[in-house]
Amino acid sequence: xxxxxxxxxxxxxxxxxxxxxxxxxxxxxxxxxxxxxxxxxxxxxxxxxxxxxxxxxxxxxxxxxxxxxxxxxxxxxx
Numbered sequence: 001x002x003x004x005x006x007x008x009x010x011x012x013x014x015x016x017x018x019x020x021x022x023x024x025x026x027x028x029x030x031x032x033x034x035x036x037x038x039x040x041x042x043x044x045x046x047x048x049x050x051x052x053x054x055x056x057x058x059x060x061x062x063x064x065x066x067x068x069x070x071x072x073x074x075x076x077x078x
Contacts, residue, residue, distance in 0.1 A: 009053045010053065012053075012055075012060050013050055013053045013055075016050065016060060016063055016064065016067075017050060019064060019067045020067060023067050023068065025067055026043075027043045027046045027047055028043040030046055030063060030066055030067065031043050031045070031046055033066035033067075034046075034062055034063060034066050036066070037062040037065065037066065038062075039059065039062055046063075
């Protein structure tokens with residue numbers, strides 16, 4: 001039986017969702033926080049990106065910064 005090997009996109013999606021869970025942060029709050037990084041997101045757009053696993057690297061890094069993940073590299077505010 002073949003073993004499922006998660007893609008990098010799968011791993012990024014799972015990582016971001018886990019960071020949100022640990023921070024007890026919802027998608028609406030994440031959307032608000034991402035505005036400081038120049039992203040015009042809504043709760044629905046974030047859900048669509050995570051469910052569809054279709055987000056850019058810049059979105060991923062900004063989201064981790066917005067969550068204040070321990071893995072983040074701080075980005076300057078605009």
